[in-house]
Amino acid sequence: MRAVIMHAPGDVRVEEREDPRIIDPTDAIIRLTATCICGSDLWPYRGADQPDHQHMGHEYVGVVDEVGSAVETLEVGDFVVGSFVISCGTCEICRAGHQSRCVNAVFVDGAIGTQAERARIPFADGTLVATPGQPDAALIPSLLAASDVLGTGWFAADAAQAGPGRIVAVVGDGAVGLMGVLAAQQMGAERIIVVSRHADRQALAREYGATDIIEERGDEGVARLKELTDGLGAHSTIEAVGSQESMMQAIRSTRPGGSVGFVGVSHDVQIPGDELFFSAVHLHGGPAPVRRYLPELIQLIWDRVIDPGKVFDLILPLADAAEGYRAMDERRATKVLLTL
Amino acid sequence: MRAVIMHAPGDVRVEEREDPRIIDPTDAIIRLTATCICGSDLWPYRGADQPDHQHMGHEYVGVVDEVGSAVETLEVGDFVVGSFVISCGTCEICRAGHQSRCVNAVFVDGAIGTQAERARIPFADGTLVATPGQPDAALIPSLLAASDVLGTGWFAADAAQAGPGRIVAVVGDGAVGLMGVLAAQQMGAERIIVVSRHADRQALAREYGATDIIEERGDEGVARLKELTDGLGAHSTIEAVGSQESMMQAIRSTRPGGSVGFVGVSHDVQIPGDELFFSAVHLHGGPAPVRRYLPELIQLIWDRVIDPGKVFDLILPLADAAEGYRAMDERRATKVLLTL
Numbered sequence: 009m010r011a012v013i014m015h016a017p018g019d020v021r022v023e024e025r026e027d028p029r030i031i032d033p034t035d036a037i038i039r040l041t042a043t044c045i046c047g048s049d050l051w052p053y054r055g056a057d058q059p060d061h062q063h064m065g066h067e068y069v070g071v072v073d074e075v076g077s078a079v080e081t082l083e084v085g086d087f088v089v090g091s092f093v094i095s096c097g098t099c100e101i102c103r104a105g106h107q108s109r110c111v112n113a114v115f116v117d118g119a120i121g122t123q124a125e126r127a128r129i130p131f132a133d134g135t136l137v138a139t140p141g142q143p144d145a146a147l148i149p150s151l152l153a154a155s156d157v158l159g160t161g162w163f164a165a166d167a168a169q170a171g172p173g174r175i176v177a178v179v180g181d182g183a184v185g186l187m188g189v190l191a192a193q194q195m196g197a198e199r200i201i202v203v204s205r206h207a208d209r210q211a212l213a214r215e216y217g218a219t220d221i222i223e224e225r226g227d228e229g230v231a232r233l234k235e236l237t238d239g240l241g242a243h244s245t246i247e248a249v250g251s252q253e254s255m256m257q258a259i260r261s262t263r264p265g266g267s268v269g270f271v272g273v274s275h276d277v278q279i280p281g282d283e284l285f286f287s288a289v290h291l292h293g294g295p296a297p298v299r300r301y302l303p304e305l306i307q308l309i310w311d312r313v314i315d316p317g318k319v320f321d322l323i324l325p326l327a328d329a330a331e332g333y334r335a336m337d338e339r340r341a342t343k344v345l346l347t348l
Numbered sequence: 349m350r351a352v353i354m355h356a357p358g359d360v361r362v363e364e365r366e367d368p369r370i371i372d373p374t375d376a377i378i379r380l381t382a383t384c385i386c387g388s389d390l391w392p393y394r395g396a397d398q399p400d401h402q403h404m405g406h407e408y409v410g411v412v413d414e415v416g417s418a419v420e421t422l423e424v425g426d427f428v429v430g431s432f433v434i435s436c437g438t439c440e441i442c443r444a445g446h447q448s449r450c451v452n453a454v455f456v457d458g459a460i461g462t463q464a465e466r467a468r469i470p471f472a473d474g475t476l477v478a479t480p481g482q483p484d485a486a487l488i489p490s491l492l493a494a495s496d497v498l499g500t501g502w503f504a505a506d507a508a509q510a511g512p513g514r515i516v517a518v519v520g521d522g523a524v525g526l527m528g529v530l531a532a533q534q535m536g537a538e539r540i541i542v543v544s545r546h547a548d549r550q551a552l553a554r555e556y557g558a559t560d561i562i563e564e565r566g567d568e569g570v571a572r573l574k575e576l577t578d579g580l581g582a583h584s585t586i587e588a589v590g591s592q593e594s595m596m597q598a599i600r601s602t603r604p605g606g607s608v609g610f611v612g613v614s615h616d617v618q619i620p621g622d623e624l625f626f627s628a629v630h631l632h633g634g635p636a637p638v639r640r641y642l643p644e645l646i647q648l649i650w651d652r653v654i655d656p657g658k659v660f661d662l663i664l665p666l667a668d669a670a671e672g673y674r675a676m677d678e679r680r681a682t683k684v685l686l687t688l
């Protein structure tokens with residue numbers, strides 16, 4: 009099969025690899041229908057991590073091709089959406105809804121790699137969710153979004169306790185931020201204020217439910233947000249950038265007793281304890297437990313209630329993965345879908 | 349009147365000061381019945397802050413002596429318990445229950461000082477709560493505890509989401525930690541594991557509901573706690589020390605999706621963003637909104653359901669305040685009550 013391999017930072021190639029096969033009885037083999045490039049794939053691409061012939065990709069939809077003898081909820085031919093973290097579904101942490109920190113968790117990235125024609129998915133029952141039937145082609149981008157970027161934005165909004173009567177701030181207008189806007193609107197937020205400097209992303213944010221745009225960053229952005237909120241700040245803030253500046257902007261933009269949800273963070277971020285203390289916010293984040301939300305998200309997509317697939321603004325065949333990475337690295341694309 | 353003044357680190361004196369008087373129509377003047385010395389009073393005492401003839405004290409119970417013309421809920425002669433933060437009770441933040449971050453908040457410490465015979469309490473309606481009647485002398489220590497140390501421990505347990513079915517860890521066996529144990533038990537925690545090395549505090553912790561004691565600190569303490577919790581960690585962790593080590597012990601002791609409540613932090617604590625991210629815990633803290641809990645806590649004390657006053661292990665007259673500070677500084681006392 010063909011798979012996307014990152015030989016070194018900036019060096020992405022599509023190469024032949026052996027087809028995966030069932031190893032454990034809880035495995036499934038899937039044929040990928042679509043996959044995509046994540047903002048986090050740019051970290052090794054730009055050299056922040058050191059990739060060494062790494063098998064890339066962790067977002068995926070596809071068709072079940074083979075199941076191990078212990079798989080109970082899936083059949084060959086099912087169309088499935090999976091989470092970017094393998095989860096057993098049976099441990100106490102999974103059952104509490106924190107599947108991304110399952111005691112048997114495996115990050116798909118590197119260990120498996122779904123920028124490929126096929127993939128072996130361990131703990132298939134705990135990781136994959138079948139759609140109600142075979143989806144129309146038009147639904148594929150949205151279902152693919154559910155496997156990470158939508159699930160992550162949804163978790164961020166949930167962690168920030170977005171809901172009726174709440175003013176939600178979204179720091180960051182990348183794909184995750186935009187999905188956070190969509191999620192906050194679905195959750196019934198009263199007002200959604202997005203920090204964005206890009207006209208095209210502002211437009212999509214407004215389409216997804218943003219009511220206000222702030223162009224200023226850092227403490228100027230905080231001051232602008234306070235002006236818009238009677239000096240109090242947001243009830244719920246989604247941190248969707250992951251830098252020191254954006255994390256502090258998120259905390260400072262939130263009123264006492266409010267909540268900050270964060271879904272990615274660079275290695276060097278340090279949160280000053282005393283500032284967090286006096287902010288009196290709730291802070292919750294982590295790798296999104298996408299599996300918790302998949303049944304609900306799939307249904308919303310299936311029923312055409314939400315259309316997260318619009319976040320993909322460049323579609324390429326898998327063979328052109330290298331161009332996809334370049335386009336995202338150079339900010340010519342927000343998010344790239346790879347077809348198979 | 350007499351008042352406790354800290355001239356400089358280690359130099360505490362009881363001196364004559366002018367009686368306070370009504371300034372704003374929302375003020376009340378109270379005659380103190382009892383006050384106490386807080387663990388946080390040791391920060392300036394030990395030179396971590398630089399006191400300069402500071403009027404000390406922020407925990408208090410007493411009798412209303414005079415009210416301003418706009419005070420509605422209190423009458424002269426009422427016995428009252430107050431929070432260590434003055435709160436207006438009417439702003440949006442107060443109404444949401446985060447009175448310690450009221451937009452009109454004033455910290456009693458320094459600005460007012462309740463280690464004194466009398467005190468002026470601004471925003472009396474928003475800050476003070478009257479007891480159902482004149483309390484027996486035996487209830488005074490517990491009512492006094494409600495004004496800070498109990499309210500703070502209660503908030504820590506609430507922020508950590510202690511409750512039925514939850515394993516609660518308490519990092520720290522000082523007065524706040526012990527009150528956190530009491531609170532967790534009242535909230536119905538299934539199991540309460542306390543980090544403590546002092547036999548007398550362990551005994552009181554067990555009396556308040558502790559089920560297990562861990563003597564190890566730092567990462568050894570984390571390992572011991574994991575052994576006791578099937579390798580998963582606590583659902584709810586109360587951080588009641590405020591150091592870098594204790595904060596990290598608290599975060600690392602908590603299972604993914606669990607909650608850490610913290611109620612004090614020294615200036616140099618830094619929380620690594622990536623570790624917090626992968627911990628996937630909820631983190632919430634701040635100056636405790638004691639006022640939110642006062643009506644409930646007063647009733648529990650009034651009904652003899654809880655006896656937080658046991659946390660005071662040394663009782664001295666106000667005139668001997670300097671000895672009280674020494675006893676706490678030298679760890680001869682956990683918490684000192686000053687009588688008037």
